[in-house]
Amino acid sequence: MTEPTPIHHPNPAGVKRVAVLTSGGDAPGMNAAIRAVVRTATFESLEVVGVRRGFSGLHRGELNLLGPRDVANTIQRGGTILLTARSSTWRTPEGRASGAKYLREWGVDGLIVIGGDGSFHGAHYLQQEHGIPVIGVPGTIDNDLYGTDHTIGYFTAVETALDAVDKLRxxxxxxxxxxxxxxxxxxAGHIALDVAVAGGAEEVFIPEDDKPVTDAVEIVKESLAKGKRGSIIIVAEGYPGGAQGVADAIQAGTGMETRVSILGHIQRGGSPVSSDRILASRLGEAAVYALMDGRSDVMVGRDSGGICYTPLHETWERRKDVSRDLYRCAKTLSV
Amino acid sequence: MTEPTPIHHPNPAGVKRVAVLTSGGDAPGMNAAIRAVVRTATFESLEVVGVRRGFSGLHRGELNLLGPRDVANTIQRGGTILLTARSSTWRTPEGRASGAKYLREWGVDGLIVIGGDGSFHGAHYLQQEHGIPVIGVPGTIDNDLYGTDHTIGYFTAVETALDAVDKLRxxxxxxxxxxxxxxxxxxAGHIALDVAVAGGAEEVFIPEDDKPVTDAVEIVKESLAKGKRGSIIIVAEGYPGGAQGVADAIQAGTGMETRVSILGHIQRGGSPVSSDRILASRLGEAAVYALMDGRSDVMVGRDSGGICYTPLHETWERRKDVSRDLYRCAKTLSV
Amino acid sequence: MTEPTPIHHPNPAGVKRVAVLTSGGDAPGMNAAIRAVVRTATFESLEVVGVRRGFSGLHRGELNLLGPRDVANTIQRGGTILLTARSSTWRTPEGRASGAKYLREWGVDGLIVIGGDGSFHGAHYLQQEHGIPVIGVPGTIDNDLYGTDHTIGYFTAVETALDAVDKLRxxxxxxxxxxxxxxxxxxAGHIALDVAVAGGAEEVFIPEDDKPVTDAVEIVKESLAKGKRGSIIIVAEGYPGGAQGVADAIQAGTGMETRVSILGHIQRGGSPVSSDRILASRLGEAAVYALMDGRSDVMVGRDSGGICYTPLHETWERRKDVSRDLYRCAKTLSV
Amino acid sequence: MTEPTPIHHPNPAGVKRVAVLTSGGDAPGMNAAIRAVVRTATFESLEVVGVRRGFSGLHRGELNLLGPRDVANTIQRGGTILLTARSSTWRTPEGRASGAKYLREWGVDGLIVIGGDGSFHGAHYLQQEHGIPVIGVPGTIDNDLYGTDHTIGYFTAVETALDAVDKLRxxxxxxxxxxxxxxxxxxAGHIALDVAVAGGAEEVFIPEDDKPVTDAVEIVKESLAKGKRGSIIIVAEGYPGGAQGVADAIQAGTGMETRVSILGHIQRGGSPVSSDRILASRLGEAAVYALMDGRSDVMVGRDSGGICYTPLHETWERRKDVSRDLYRCAKTLSV
Known part of the structure; x- marks a missing residue:
């Protein structure tokens, strides 16, 4: 094997300048994705405009040129150097028109939006109404986007939650x-399921499943009978009643001392783990190439075949299921 | 300098066998303290009896011999290999009489209790009523024991909380x-104050201070005016109203999006940091030597002069204040 | 979606008792794999015999029953509770005959070997010569086994190395x-390549590629010219000359202060990250099912289609290449 | 207790503008110290000039104003935002004269130097030759400075080394x-000794002690005889022959497989632990106050009495010994 010579990507769309923003809840690895966009563009002799504060900043004109050194030493940083925000103005045609005007003024040939399905809605309407090419990059810790095996930030969120589970154990x-x-x-129960298997939990409750909270009572009783010291139960925030509901049922049904821990926003922070940095690097690069290829209104993702493209509207219309097989495995191994 | 030859400690009390237990809330470093007790005793040719489940196990007779290999590979482990529990029976004379009987049956010359002030109460009464020498070792994350600069577990709890603050930032x-x-x-506000300084927080609320929750509103407004991006406010759980009360006031007074994070029990877990392991090693050793010296009803601690001894009752009767100077520094540096 | 009911796996091979050992270099996640073997077997009402010290212990008869509680609280532990060793005796027919005798005495219907290709050689010959069914589980940090996308321990090793790179940066x-x-x-350059991309390195040298060490000199000069502060170069230990050779060339060619850091065995240790724990859980389960299905002389692995089976001899005869595409990406993004 | 009102420090020296630089090997917490200097000065209505690249930048005139927002979000960062370098020019009177000229041009009333004893030499001569007030802040991972119980960076270095020891165990x-x-x-053996006790090592070799390398052979033999699985030996880099010498002796004397791990520069990096951030915050503040008090040519440190001041020349002329008591404890507990 010899070293692959980086060759320049063809540019049939004649792209000269791309814009990038982060939107919605922040996720670890967003900086790595921004960096990949900027560095790939630089390699291809394109220019990059960074938009601050997501769509909220876009309709107010918070745009600036971003060079390759501006993203130096950011790959390991949590959060997003471009900031993020939720914008109600963007949901109005006037808001989007204002954003489109700024993008035109800056000579932008396409916009890369790093975020979740709410953000992709915003991008989709911009393209529909103003014809500006948009590419989505899946950045959300929940991993609930159809069209990619994993989303940027997911691996780090699982690791942070798992670290807490280890401590609580x-x-x-x-x-x-x-x-x-x-x-x-x-x-979605993706985080919950991974954490349950990796944390050796006795049981897991996810929004996709309708099993009753009383199942937890049986599990805890069985654990005691088997001689287990303490039990760990994982609950996804979307399960009706949340962790508190499950804990109340256990306390009532077993009399055992039951404590609740709601991990919350720490799962959004922290330096991204390697899998998130690598995924972000690949998808950031792919997003630039997608614009150069003339694609638009799609999300770049990764599945077993490599880079794949999914129409933005499918990312929210279709559902990515949790793995039934992993769910089953979680139960078998807690025997 | 030449290597110090470990010399054997004099044993005027003629101790042959010591017992050790952990009690109350667990704290990282308790295993390092148990290990130090066992290893020091072994070095001095004494035997060690481990009591499981604290005073609860003591009055039920859960005693076993502990050898030096039983504590191998435990110095880095969170939790306590001897388990811990809270016991209402121990608060009765009958419960303590039962514990005393077991200690006599096992030929124990003294009991080492690793825990907080509640546990020291239990030890104190055992010694008062049954004449069994007892030594306290300060093991609690709160650092709220008079008679020692720091308690075992405190450093790790601060580090865990700080890691969460960094992620939330x-x-x-x-x-x-x-x-x-x-x-x-x-x-006590010890953890809160350390975390506030180390985490670069804008403000801190502790139970020792009676300042009104509305101070937070001013601080957040000033931060905004100075151009700070986001604010971090630390609240000790004992501050009236807790974090939720402070957050409600900020939201009401500024309209800014305010999120609450209650770190909870993760602060008790995890592998102990070096300072806790070293402190636990020193105090575990000192506890065995204290029994050999014929001491009883005291807690071993460390202050600037090295090992010190404090009557158990003083540990709960006297108060260890937070550092006013550090409190002041927290404010100066958030300018 | 409703919760999948764990159903019992068919057992056409009539397996009643399985043995498990870890062999070769240890890898984080081996304990999670042992646990999965034991728990799956328990769920299926099979018994498990644990062999200590790998093949070395097998030919000396270090076998013991392992129950589900014996593996409690091990999923998060580094190393291997069954210990591992390299054995020269096992390379002799007499050594293997002795191991086979012990397995028969213990009534073992199949042996699960967690390790790398050297260990799979040992398993293969045992099956060839003595007809004992064997299943390989890929446990090695190097990820250099054909027949699985990833090996157990790989993700943690990458993370440990990346943490060091972040610190050195x-x-x-x-x-x-x-x-x-x-x-x-x-x-193999798998670890090196992932760490290079995730660590934002300027260049990477791997054994699969024959590029000259002097390439590093050019890269460092270019980095300086671009205004980068410091450079990070990753070298896989198998690259001729290693990190020292590369550093000597840079120092000679640029005069810049160049430091070498050889991470070494810390990459084998530590609590496994979630991806390794989950992979180990899946493969440990799959190994038991493979024996129940009557399979033998194969390694269980995971690729995009799920669980897959590869004849043991192919795991060392065929080569798993590093991703050319990732290699290219590493270069593009260091622009 | 009521909240301490931050009161302004008297300023008899009439200081209006202070400069700050970091010099020598970098240490985690240097940024927290810079931040404390800037924030304290801001609180006291003074201005701060940041010097880049230590004395090397000072004699070349790399000076800039630093405001309170410039140090936002830096308290948790490893390395130093002011950069550091070693300077041979500074060892010449001409170099120092050039630096003094720049400080005068910028109207600097005093210089704060964060570094080790080499850096304090440089500061001392600047003050001697040019009358510019200088204050040293102890920033070095080695903890080998007389005049302070601990140096900034020391706690983090111990933690990083300990984490590696845990993994290697x-x-x-x-x-x-x-x-x-x-x-x-x-x-100095400070790091080695702390890591040995906290890591549960079997033996430790430090430069302060002249014990022969062959002691390790006896220790390892005894460990084996006691049934210990593996041994951990800690060696400070300054011990003659280093880790390799010790390992060679063990291998030769016992035939046991012995591996060497040289942790190196990772000990300098990483986010500072809480103790380093707090120490840096206190000492950075104290350095500004020292200048305002009219002090010069001293290092600010912390001992059991709080802030203390040591003439710079004593920091290198006097020796800070390792704790004999801790050294003894390390041996007792490895029984």
Missing amino acids: DTGASHERVFVIEVMGRH | DTGASHERVFVIEVMGRH | DTGASHERVFVIEVMGRH | DTGASHERVFVIEVMGRH
Whole structure:
């Protein structure tokens, strides 16, 4: 094998300048994605405009040129150097028209939006109404986007939650207590399921499943009977009643000392783990190439075949299921 | 300098066998303290009896011999291998009489209790009523024991809370939000104050101080005016109203998006940091030597002069204040 | 979606008792794999025999029953509770005959070997000569086994190396120095490549590629010219001359202060990250099912289609290439 | 207790503008110290000039104003935002004269130097020759400065080394190997001793002690005889022969597989732990106050009495010994 010579990507769309923004909830790895956009563009002799504060900044004209040194030493940083915000103005045609005007003034040939499905809605309407090419990059810790095996930030969020579970297990096992731990995931149990398997939890409750909270009571009783010291139960925030509901049921049904821990926003922060940095690097690069290829209104993602493209509207219309097989495995291994 | 030859400690009390237990809330470094007790005793040719589940296990007779290999590979472990529990029976004379009987049956010459002031109460009464020598070792994350500069577990708890603050700052700065973070400390602001200084927080609320919650509103307004992106406010759990009260006031007074994070029990877990392991090693050793010296009813601690001894009752009767100077510094540096 | 009911796996091979060992260099996640074997077997009402010290212990008869509680609280532990060793005796027919005798005495219906290709050789010959069914589980940090996308331990090793790179970048950027960092990988550049992309390195040298060490001189000169503060160069240990050779060339060619860091065995240790724990859980389960299905002389792995099976001899005869595309990306993004 | 009102420090020296630089090897917490200097000065209505690249930048005139927002979000960062360098020119009277000229041009009333004893030499001569007030702040991971209990960066370096020891113990225990680990400390065994106690090492070799390398052979033999699985030996880099010498002796004397790990520069990097951030915050503040008090040619430090001042020349002329008591404890607990 010899070193691959980086060759320049063809540019049939004649792109000269791309814009990039981050939108919605921040996710670890967003900086790595911004960096990849800027560096790839630089390699291809394109210019990059950074938009601050997402769509909120776009309709107010917070645009600036971003060079390759501006993103130096950012790949390991949590958060987003471009800032993010939620914007109600963007949901109005006037807001989007104002954004389109700024993009035209800056001579932007395409916009890359790093965020979740709410952000992709915003991008989709910009393209529909103003014809500006847009590419979505999946950046959200929840991993709930159809069209990519994983989203940027997901791996780090799982790792942060798992670290908390390991810590709680120390204290739970010492006190022979039950810990009910709520992880992020308003609509999806991806984080919860991974954390349950990796954390050796006794049970997991996710929004995709309708099993009753009383199942937890049986599990905890069985654990005691098997001689387990303490139990760990994982609950996704979207499960009805949340961790508190599950804990109340256990306390009522077993009399065991039951503690609740709601991990919350720490799951959004921290230096991204390697898998998120690599995924962000690949998708940031792919987003620039997609614009050069003349693509628009699609999200770049990665599946087993490599880079893939999904129409933006499918990312919210279609559902990415959790793995039934992993769900089953979680139960088998807690025997 | 030449290597100090470990010399054997004099044993005027003629101790042959010591018992050790952990009690109350667990704290990182308790295993390092148990290990130090066992290893020091072994070095001095004494035997060690480990009591499981604290005073609860003591009055039920859960005693076993502990050898030096039983504590191998535990110095880095969170929690306590001897388990811990709270015991209502121990608060009765009958419970303590039962514990005393077991200690006599096992030929124990003295009991080492690793825990907080509640546990020291239990030890104190055992010694008062049954004449069994007892030594306290300060093991609690709150650092609220008079008679020692620091308690075992405190350093790790601060580090865990600080790691969470760093993560929340990532997301807070990206969204330009206020984060109000509640750390442990029911009666004391030690953790909160250290975390506030080390985390670069804008403000800190502790139970020792009676300042009104509305101070937070002013601080957040000033921060905005200075151009700070987001604010971090630390609240000890013992501050009236807790983090939620502070956050409600900020939201009402500024209209800024304010998020609450209650770190909770993760602060008890995790592998102990070096300072806790070293402190636990020193105090565990000192506890065995204290029994050999014929001491009883005292807690071993460390202050600037080295090992010190404080009557158990003083540990709860006297108060260890937070550093006014550090409190002042927290404010100066948030300018 | 409803919760999948764990259903029992068919057992056409009539397996009643399986043995498990870890062999070769240890890897984070081996304990999670052992746990998965034990728990899956328990769920399926099979018994498990744990062999200590790998093949070395097998031919000496170090076998013991392992129950589900024996693996409690191990999923997060580095190393291997079954210990590992390299065995020259196992390379002799007499050694293997002795191991086979012990397995028969213990009534073992199949042996699960967690390790790398050297260990799979040992398993293969045992099956060839004595007809004992064997299943390989890929446990090695190097990720250099054909037949699985990833090996157990790989993700953690990358993360550990990346953490070191982040730390060295702090000091490298402050001093405007070049750091040449050697990561594990005697025959393969998988770790090096992932760390290079995730660590934002300027260049990477891997054994699969024959590019000359002098390329590093050009890269460092270009970095300086672009205004970069310090450079990070990643070298896999199998690249001829290693990190020291690369550093010597840079120092000679540029006069810049160049430091070498050889990360070494820390990459084998530490609590496994979630991806390794999950992979180990899946593969440990799959190994038990493979024996129940009557399979033998194969390695269980995971690729995009899920669980897959590869004849053991192919795992060392065929080569798993590093991703050319990732290699190219590493260069593009260091622009 | 009521909240302490921050009161303004008296300024008899009439200081209006202070300069700050970092010099020598970087240490985690240097940024926290810079931040404390800037924020304290701001609170006191003084101005701050930041000097880049230490004395090397000073004699070349790399000076800039630093405001309170310039140090926002830096308290948790490793390295130094002011950069550091070693300067041979500064060792010449001409170099220092050039630096003095720039400080006068910028109207600087005093210079704060964050670094080790080499840097304090440089500061001392500047003050001697040009009458510019200088204050030293102890910033070095080695903790080898007389006049302060701890130096900024020391706690983090110990933690980083300890984390590596924990990882190596995982693999060492699995393979029943000896690991000889070299930590930083060219002239002092502080890091080595703390890491040995906290890491549960079997033996430690430090430059302050002249014990022969063959002691390690006895220790390893005894460990084996006691049934320990693997041994951990810590060696400070300043011990003659280093880790390699110790390992060679063990291998020759016991035949056991012995591995060397030289941790190197990773000990300089990483986000500072809380103790370093707090120490840096206190000392940075104290340095500004020292200038306002009219002090010069001293280092600010912390001992049991709080802030203390030591003439710069004493910091290198006098020796800070390692704790004999801790050294003894390390041996007792490895029984």
